[in-house]
Amino acid sequence: MLNFEFYCPTRVFFGRDQHKRVGEIIKSYGFKKVLLHYGEGSIKKTGLYDEVVKALNDAGIDFVELGGARPNPVLGLVRKGIEICRKENVDLVLAVGGGSAIDSGKAIAVGAANDCDPWLFFMKKREPERALPVGTILTLAATGSETSASAVITNEELKLKRGYNSDFHRPLFSILNPELTYTVSPYQTACGIVDIIMHTAERYLTQKGEAEVTDRIAEAVLKSTINAGRKALKNPRDYKARATLMWAGSISHNGLTGLGRDFFMVSHQIEHEISGMFEEVAHGAGLAVVFPAWMKYAYKYNIPRFCQYAVRVWNCEMDYANPENTAIAGIEATEKFFREIGMPTTMKELNINVTDENIEEMAEKCTNYGERTLPGYIEYGKKEIIDILKLCM
Template sequence: MYNFEYYTPTRVVFGKNSEKETGRLIKAQDCKKVLIHYGGTSAKKSGLLDRVCESLDEEGVEYVMLSGVVPNPHLSLVREGIELCKKEGVDFILAVGGGSVIDSSKAIGYGVANEGDVWDFYDEVREPQGCLPIGAILTIAAAGSEMSDSSVITNEEGWLKRGYSNDHCRCKFAILNPELTYSLPAYQTQCGCVDILMHTMERYLNSGDNMELTDGISEALMRTVIKNAKILKDDPENYDARAEVMWAGSLSHNGLTGCGTDGGDWASHQIEHELGGMFDVAHGAGLSAVWGSWARYVYKDSIDRFVKFAENVLQVESKENKEQTAIAGIEAMEAFYRSVDMPTSISELGIQVTDAQIEELAEKCSFFGRRTVGCVKVLGKEDIMNIYKMAR
């Protein structure tokens, strides 16, 4: 077991109609003007934005709006948001949406609170000294950004997708109403479930000795998501299933499932980030497309963890030897992905990736040779290329 720090300062308000608490929660932050940041038209069509604005009006809180966040949120909109906040004297950001909106809000918060180019933080050139306070109203259960210290931004110059983690950006509060996810397309719902699973699997499938309690929490979380993802495929307005998945999303990425571990592997995420940057694929779908190839490439280097994953999460019966059990677990995970219409190869994303593109993806993933990824098996550029080729 490793030493660890666990820090979760975000207040969670969970349940039906909880978005009506927005004004009260923001008023308690003693702010004067709010940026309401959101994506496209769904928040308007559903009436959610109207309810949020009404709640702010009741508390006498001023606000301005900025829409346009896309999946794999763009640096250009972040920069637009920074300028808008400075011009309007914004001192609080309210993210209304999923992980992309929250990530964009965090980046804007960094840019307003610090001088210089906000991309420096994602390029790991320097560290921020602060961030505007942020609150979130979650409409997609997936990224866990509402309780995490992380955000991911795509720079259109070179289509570089980079993540950055820092406690300054943690949300002051997160409003979680499972009903707000009823209208999600089935594909987005299942992409979210994959993302939640992967946030837990990245920490669980590692190279060290874990705490038994942390393992048990992780295993229960993964089994719960798998069970309820199947329910939601046939019954998308099942409140209990939506609630289980939404709470799992927050717990999967707030640090809980990493307590006492070596921090996790995260190679699958880094490999997918470059697919998202180059081809603008949905993050969860990209993860399911590459995970099986990564797992087959590395499992022998941490075979006991893969066996435990197979037996305790996927209920695979022990085979004649550890290798057969581990492989059966990988196959069972891919079978689950297919059962909820998620891809298990890059071609199933509708992408025919070329050798030249694979080399470019691996170059970017290795930060042009400046880093390796993963801990189960440390991966350099050639390893990453091999995984992309296996995933084709």
């Protein structure tokens, strides 16, 4: 087991009706003025907006609001939120929604507290010195952003999607009520299932570090997500299944499932280039295409690890005479499950027209135009990324 540091200070309020406590929670911290940040209007259709506003008013919390966070949240809206926070002397950003609203809220919080363009943080050219506190009310089990130190933003002008990790913008508190996910569409539910699996599996399928406890935690998250995902898609109002997905999403990306291992999320990095270039591609759907392709490319560099994944997660039989068969069976089981829940597994199924020129451009962007390679079983440069993207076709 490699040395590690684990820190997850987000206070979680989990369960039915917990969102109605948001006013009293904010008041208990002493905050006076909030930026209420949300998406493109679904919280108003479901009535959640009215409940949040009532809770804030009842607690005497002043607020301004900014809607419009969309899937693959954009830098332009972040900059608008920063201006509002500075002008209105906001002291807390409250993001209500899924990972997109939360990531956008995080970027606003860190940008408002530092005297520079927030894009510099995402390009790794500056480090923040502080951030406004962030609180969240989660409405979609997927990204784990509600307890993670990460945020992903798209620069819509450059067509670049980049992530940035900082404990400065890790949420101070997060409210998780599984009932708020009942109205999530089957497609977005499935996208979330894939994202949860990916946040766990990309930490699991690593070369360095032996961590049996971490392995077993990751396997439990994976198997629970697969099982609950099937149930939630069959019955969207299955509280137990929705609760399992919501908590699995938080655990999958708060650092717990990678402790004692050295990992790098290669599939995530490659997918960011797809949804950065084609904003209509949902992140989870893009991952469902990239991850099987990456596994087909990478498994031969660590067949025993892929065999363990196949046996423990997908209940494949171990072929001791030819372990490669078992590794491949695990890859096929993953791809089959993605199809079962209605996810695409090829670029064609994403309904985007990808050319050879697009693939080369995505590979160039993924390497920061030759400035980096992606670490993993091998070093992934432009050629390797192109090979994986072609396997996605």
